[in-house]
Amino acid sequence: MPRKATTRTAISALTRARPGSLTFERPLSGVDLVIFTVRDDALAVLLTRRPDQPGEPCPGQWALPGGFIDVAQDATLEACARRKLQEKTGIASPYLEQLGSWGGRDRDPRGWSATHVYFALMPSDGIEPRAGGTAADARWHPIGDDGIRVPLAFDHAEILSAAVDRLRSKVEYTSLPAFLLPEEFTLVDLQRVYEIVLGRPVNKSALRTRVMAADLLAEVPRQRSGPTRPAQLYRLKDREHPVFFPRTFSPRGD
Amino acid sequence: MPRKATTRTAISALTRARPGSLTFERPLSGVDLVIFTVRDDALAVLLTRRPDQPGEPCPGQWALPGGFIDVAQDATLEACARRKLQEKTGIASPYLEQLGSWGGRDRDPRGWSATHVYFALMPSDGIEPRAGGTAADARWHPIGDDGIRVPLAFDHAEILSAAVDRLRSKVEYTSLPAFLLPEEFTLVDLQRVYEIVLGRPVNKSALRTRVMAADLLAEVPRQRSGPTRPAQLYRLKDREHPVFFPRTFSPRGD
């Protein structure tokens, strides 16, 4: 981005004596995270509660975990995102991708602010959300058909909605849901996550065929036993990069 | 994003007396644009030349058009992008979407900086790039198979590369290339843009079938005459939103 602004209002010109001085007002810059998992047969997102202290905006409201960029500590945006992820979940390297950025004059009462949003997918087993820092509380919130139940701080409802849209649309033609499962899982588990995220049934043989054709999984020499026929366990060959399938499910949108 | 940073180094803590004071150092924030068109049978991108003045980084190098956010003038990130677009091209409302953001300590010698990148698609007919502001020059640069010929300022080569990747991958299953054409065009024109962007031939009947099935175009009551059989002219029914096709071209990646 770097370059000087080409047009200036009277006000901002006042704070900027000569080119290159960089004395004009800078927006607040932060990073927020949309961390998804699957719990109790539902897609869930990690939210933290805003502190109740005076001067803090949206006190007590639920919000996406995140915070301001620390220019001394964070080398890049992604490093900042990974640091916050580690602080909130203890997980070092889940699937992480950038979602986009939101910025404007009115989204935060403290001033013009912009946030760089990342979204992460992780298994829920054994992960206890940590509040930490100023956050009073951190908790998984299930996402129903109409989104989240509680009101969210700032413009986080819009951001979460965009994240869910992105996840749902990518799930149609990628292996992303596998990152929501624990390391070892069965094909039935995988089908179930697809159905949970998409909110509709998916075809069993179509899923198995595409997954096998993509050479996505490695068998582990073990099966999951239950009160009935045991199921073969698999693990992902690559836990960092999703696979892209050649077609979407249901091209005609049923 | 808004929230206070939860962990702090000794240095940044010094500049931050109490919670809510917001006195810590803020990164530079800007918006950059990747503006694509098709000219002379090639995909092209609009670049501006960095100023040669002392104190300006990357003097004389080609860069993506953009600049710092002006908190007095720009209400949102997208408004900032549209303002810069208007300044550089005179076009008010081309197809515009957010690409992502890049930020880090070392990408700009003037300090920790982040940029929000948008990409735009527009026809090239009648559009003369305008330098304006501090930019010494603005010009369309063709993108060959190996990208751009000239070296780019900052990390703009990486950003441009990401933009081309995004464009190419979306072109496989959307009507995006239509936004690179003038208001009226023939199906042969449309096929040609697809081939230019993808860098490979596309199937004629497959393209026509999917385009017609998507109900994307409206006939205009006119044909383009040449030294041979004239071709029917069409225009987009919707010049803002692309259409998503149910499959990609070449699922098997030829």
Place this chain on the structure above:
DNA sequence: TAAATAGTGTCTCTAAGACATTATTTG
């Protein structure tokens, strides 16, 4: 009527959708 480009038709192939059938475990 020849050349050239616009536009349509046919046949094949891939992978999804629907759903039936077979396989393997426990009680």
Place this chain on the structure above:
DNA sequence: CAAATAATGTCTTAGAGACACTATTTA
């Protein structure tokens, strides 16, 4: 062996790929 779930197979369908064929213009 009955019940239950896992896994596979069969048939249909949508839409892309290849490529031939027809249509319409000008010179």
